[in-house]
Amino acid sequence: MRLNPRFTDKFIRGALLFQALFTVSILVFIVFIVFIKGAANITPQFIFSYPEDMGRHGGIFPAILGTVFLAVLSIALATPLGVGTAIYLTEYTKESTLTRIIRFGVESLAGIPSIIYGLFGFIFFVIKLKLGWSLLSGTLTIMIMVLPTIIRTAEEAIKAVPRNLRIVSFSLGATKWETVTKVVLPSAAPGILTGIMLSVGRAVSETAAVIFTMGSSLRLPTSLLDSGRTMAVHFYILAREGISLEKAYATALVLVVSILLINIAAYYTMNKMIGRYS
Amino acid sequence: MANRFFSREHLIKCLLVVAAFSSLLFLFIIFAFILGEGLPLFYKVGVIKIILGFTWAPTKGFFGIFPMIVSSYMVTLGALIFGAPLALGCATYLSEYASRRMKLFLKPALELLAGIPSVVYGFLGVVYIVPLIREYLGGPGFSILATSAVLGIMILPTIISISFDSLMSVPPTYREASIAMGATKWQTICNVVLPAARSGILASFILGMGRAVGETMAVIMVAGNALRIPMSLLDPLRTLTSNIALELAYAAGDHRSALFSTGVVLLIIIMILNFVANFWVKRKVTG
Numbered sequence: 001m002r003l004n005p006r007f008t009d010k011f012i013r014g015a016l017l018f019q020a021l022f023t024v025s026i027l028v029f030i031v032f033i034v035f036i037k038g039a040a041n042i043t044p045q046f047i048f049s050y051p052e053d054m055g056r057h058g059g060i061f062p063a064i065l066g067t068v069f070l071a072v073l074s075i076a077l078a079t080p081l082g083v084g085t086a087i088y089l090t091e092y093t094k095e096s097t098l099t100r101i102i103r104f105g106v107e108s109l110a111g112i113p114s115i116i117y118g119l120f121g122f123i124f125f126v127i128k129l130k131l132g133w134s135l136l137s138g139t140l141t142i143m144i145m146v147l148p149t150i151i152r153t154a155e156e157a158i159k160a161v162p163r164n165l166r167i168v169s170f171s172l173g174a175t176k177w178e179t180v181t182k183v184v185l186p187s188a189a190p191g192i193l194t195g196i197m198l199s200v201g202r203a204v205s206e207t208a209a210v211i212f213t214m215g216s217s218l219r220l221p222t223s224l225l226d227s228g229r230t231m232a233v234h235f236y237i238l239a240r241e242g243i244s245l246e247k248a249y250a251t252a253l254v255l256v257v258s259i260l261l262i263n264i265a266a267y268y269t270m271n272k273m274i275g276r277y278s
Numbered sequence: 279m280a281n282r283f284f285s286r287e288h289l290i291k292c293l294l295v296v297a298a299f300s301s302l303l304f305l306f307i308i309f310a311f312i313l314g315e316g317l318p319l320f321y322k323v324g325v326i327k328i329i330l331g332f333t334w335a336p337t338k339g340f341f342g343i344f345p346m347i348v349s350s351y352m353v354t355l356g357a358l359i360f361g362a363p364l365a366l367g368c369a370t371y372l373s374e375y376a377s378r379r380m381k382l383f384l385k386p387a388l389e390l391l392a393g394i395p396s397v398v399y400g401f402l403g404v405v406y407i408v409p410l411i412r413e414y415l416g417g418p419g420f421s422i423l424a425t426s427a428v429l430g431i432m433i434l435p436t437i438i439s440i441s442f443d444s445l446m447s448v449p450p451t452y453r454e455a456s457i458a459m460g461a462t463k464w465q466t467i468c469n470v471v472l473p474a475a476r477s478g479i480l481a482s483f484i485l486g487m488g489r490a491v492g493e494t495m496a497v498i499m500v501a502g503n504a505l506r507i508p509m510s511l512l513d514p515l516r517t518l519t520s521n522i523a524l525e526l527a528y529a530a531g532d533h534r535s536a537l538f539s540t541g542v543v544l545l546i547i548i549m550i551l552n553f554v555a556n557f558w559v560k561r562k563v564t565g
Contacts, residue, residue, distance in 0.1 A: 009462045013375055019367030020376070023438075024387045026431055030394055030402060084297030092294055105302040111485075111552040112308065112545070113492025115519045119541045120308045122526060123315055144304045151301065177290045205395030208494040208519075212526055236397045236495060239404075252398055263393040267386045 031256060038253030041246050047254070051218055055234065056244045060251055062220040066228035069135055069221060070214060071203040074142035075150075079196055081143075082150030083185075086192075089151075090158045091180055110148035114209040117145045121213035133215025136224040141213045142206065146199035153198065157191020157273060158184060190273035197266035201259050207232045231255045312545060316538030328539055334505050334521070336533035343540055345507040349422075349515035350491055350547070352508065353501070356426025357433055357490040362483055364430075365437035369482075372438070373445035374467055392435035400496030403428035408500055417512030420502025425515065428500050429493055433486035440485060444478020445471060477558045484555040488548055494519040518544045 049059035085102070093099055121141030131137045161184050169179040185192070207230075215227035216237060229237075231251055238248040320328060323341055331342020372384055407427050412419030448471050456466040472479070502514025503524060516524075522537050522544075529537055 005462045005465065009464045012464045016367050016371035016375060019364055020371045020384055020388075023364060023368050023391070023434060024384065026434075027387055027391050027394070030398065033402065034398070081297050081300050084294050085301060088294035088298040092291060102298050102302060105305045107556070108305055108549075108552065109301055109308075111488060111548055113488075113494070113519065113548060115492065115494040115522050116308070116312065116541055116545060116548075119522060119526070119538060120311055123538070124307065124311050128311075144308075147301060147304070175287055177287055201393050205393065205397075207395065207397050208523055212523075232395050232397055235395075235401070239397070239401045240499060248401070252401065255395060256398060259393045259395065260390060263390055264386070267389070 031260070034249065034252045034256050037246075038249035038251075041250035042253060046250055050220075051234075054243050055218070055238050055247055060231065060234060060247075060254065062218060063229055063231045063234040063251070064254070065220055066135075066214075067204055067230040067232070069228070070138050070142060070210065070230055071200050073135070073139040074146065074203055075196060075199050077139065077143040078146050078150055078199065082147050082195070083154045083192060085147075085151045086154035086158055087180055087184075090155055091176065091184065106148045106151050109144065110152070114145065114206055117141055117209040118212040121209060126213060132225065133213065133217070133227040134225045135214060135221045135228055138210050138214030138228075139224075141209050142203045145206070145209055146202055149199050149202065150192075150195045153195025154188070154192045157188035157194075160191065160273070161187045187276075188273075190269045190276070194266045194270040194273065197262055197269065201262040201266070204230070204255070204262065205232055205259055206230075207236050211236070231258075309545075312538060312541050315535055316540075316542035319532060319535040319539045320542075322532075328536075329543065332507070336525075336529070336536045339532070341532075341536040341539065343518065343521065343536075343543065345505065346516055346518045346521050346540070347543065348507050349501075350517040350519070350544075352422055353425045353429055353497070353515070353517060354487050354490045356422055356511075357429035358483060358487060360426055360430025361433045361486060361490075362437060365434045365482075365486070366441055366479065368434070369438050369441040369445055369479075370467060370472075372442050374463070374471065388438050389435060391431075392439075396432065396493060396496040397499070399428055399432050400499030403496065403500040411512065415512055417510070418502055418514055420500060420514045421512045422508050422515055423511045424500045425497055425517075428496050429490040432493060432496060433489045436489050437482045437486040440482035441475070441479045444475040444482070447478070448474045481555040481558040484551050484558065488551040488555070491517075491547055491551070492519060492544070494523050498523055518547075 046059040047064065048061050050061055051063075052058035085106070089099055089102065118141070121137055125131045125137035125140050126133055165183050165187060166179055169183045174182065210230055211233050214229070214233075216229045216233050217227035218229065219226070221228035232255060235248055235251040235255055238244055238251060319341065323339075328341050328343060329347070330344050331340065332344055333340040333342045334345070368384075368388060372381060372388075376384060403424060407424045408419035410419075411417065411421060411424050415423070452470050452474055453466055456470045457463070461469065497517050498520040501516060501520060503516045503520055504514035505516055508515040518540050521540050525533070526537055
């Protein structure tokens with residue numbers, strides 16, 4: 001029997017649409033479940049108080065602040081390095097063996113799984129440099145981990161800036177660095193910002209690399225050498241050790257909502273960038 | 279004046295070079311320390327005894343990780359079986375059928391899946407997938423099947439975005455020529471678009487495998503972490519990544535070195551996968 005090709009065409013179209021909607025429904029399902037089970041336990045007290053009894057009672061205030069500290073510090077270190085790399089690769093060199101080697105390094109870093117970052121951070125920062133399980137060890141590990149994201153998005157953004165802008169700037173007598181800082185970077189800013197926000201999202205959602213470098217102390221880290229835990233680590237411990245399902249769901253809700261907001265903001269900024277030059 | 283001007287530009291260029299080389303430096307010290315901690319045990323115990331050894335009892339001098347290599351391999355393949363067809367379907371719909379407005383809604387939604395933390399995937403796997411398998415198929419529920427399903431979902435965004443890009447890079451003239459010859463849309467996709475984007479799609483599968491083999495926290499939660507070779511899809515298992523994460527916090531001496539040896543094996547697998555994926559992507563650009 002031979003099917004009518006037009007019928008097959010319609011059928012396939014429907015089947016593919018179903019697949020796409022099914023995949024989106026996984027996202028909707030995850031967000032929905034976390035909301036339903038977690039929303040009841042979200043109170044101002046949960047957000048602003050300290051955990052008691054390993055997290056069975058009380059709130060997640062130190063975990064929220066721990067997440068913010070880790071994300072802000074690691075991205076603050078990674079951004080100049082990453083954007084600097086992107087500027088060098090796009091503005092200061094031509095394609096050569098050297099740039100290919102640097103790009104290979106960036107690609108390789110991007111492919112390394114987070115548990116390897118955890119292993120490395122543990123042996124290098126925690127043990128060899130004697131920084132212990134600390135905010136600083138976590139920050140440096142996550143800084144390396146998010147570097148490829150920042151470099152690649154910044155590179156794309158800088159490449160999208162029209163050549164004419166640079167030529168005009170040079171013709172007005174500006175130096176290379178003046179052109180970069182006053183013309184190229186402002187034009188590429190939304191794209192660079194997208195990479196930064198995606199990196200913040202990664203730092204917030206990371207567990208494997210954080211738990212072995214920053215540790216999992218329930219106290220609020222007050223110095224760079226204090227241990228602490230992020231929301232993701234806190235959620236992992238609550239869920240895996242079965243400490244409290246209610247608190248786990250509530251933590252997951254705060255975690256998922258913050259990550260969704262960060263990613264949506266990143267997407268919005270990227271669209272602004274695309275709108276600017278195409 | 280001119281001289282000072284020159285030197286400032288020069289200084290900036292030097293700083294940028296330093297920044298650009300930092301990635302290579304980081305890559306180097308990561309490899310140096312993982313290999314430095316992990317390789318000596320291979321000499322001490324023997325490569326064969328570690329890679330093909332069946333017994334993992336690190337405090338008693340047995341460092342066999344063969345069951346974990348097999349397990350990692352199986353769940354990675356399982357993830358691909360679950361994830362690849364679904365992801366390819368999504369990518370095809372997005373690039374060939376979706377209207378502009380549909381794309382504007384679908385693309386960000388699919389990308390948001392990548393942002394969900396792996397611990398959340400693992401947890402929901404424990405709460406929804408594991409009991410389902412335990413109840414209807416038997417066994418403890420923590421199994422290859424559960425792990426593959428969770429990983430299959432987690433690799434969707436990777437495969438979708440890379441195969442979408444490669445489908446979009448097929449020139450529209452290919453499609454127009456096929457349609458002009460009387461082919462239907464589906465015939466065009468099957469016979470023209472998908473073959474033209476083949477290498478990029480394969481690369482997306484390989485990178486998806488890289489993501490699956492490196493995933494840790496979600497796997498720990500749903501795999502059951504048993505120390506033997508799984509004999510059925512319903513058996514619990516322990517992967518290379520979970521072996522590291524489960525024991526790193528308290529391991530010492532040779533035990534700790536053995537975890538780094540596990541890391542070395544994992545790193546080699548990842549490097550091979552990335553190399554193959556890069557090879558395919560490059561071939562697409564040149565050919």
